[in-house]
Amino acid sequence: MTVPARTSLVTLGVGDVDRAAAFYERLGWTRSAASVPGVVAFFPTNGAVIAVWSAAELATDMNVGGGEPGAFRGVAIAINVESEAEVDRVLAAAETAGATIRKPGTRAEWGGYSGYFADPDGNAWEVAYNPGWPLENGVPQLP
Secondary structure, three states, X not given: OOOOOOOOEEEXXXXXXXXXXXXXXXXXXXXXXXXXXXXXXXXXXXXXXEEEEEHHHHHHHHOXXXXXXXXXXXXXXXXXXXXXXXXXXXXXXXXXXXXXXXXXXXXXXXXXXXXXXXXXXXXXXXXXXXXXXXXXXXXXXXX
């Protein structure tokens, strides 16, 4: 048996589920009816479902200590877009919604253009345009 090569759900550990859910709603995302106020919120995307859940509960569920995430987690979730201008528009919209811009849109050494924002709990999101990766329904079509 092999492990399926897919991502179904990404759970972000947060300090306050309601605050985090409100942030993602300000991004324009729709909270699923499967959400439980104050406990967990689910946001269907064009790829995986994004969940926000208490960092302490997530740590307990994973059998790891702690519960409050550090400033850098070693992970970024990416949103690929169709142009450099769209990278800048998405970063500006995220900032208006309450995100912190970690890196403004910048030409990248790999030939594209990208920047980063962090949600109120520090979860990192890259917004990227890669001219070598055409998008189909927002998903990069790799060579």
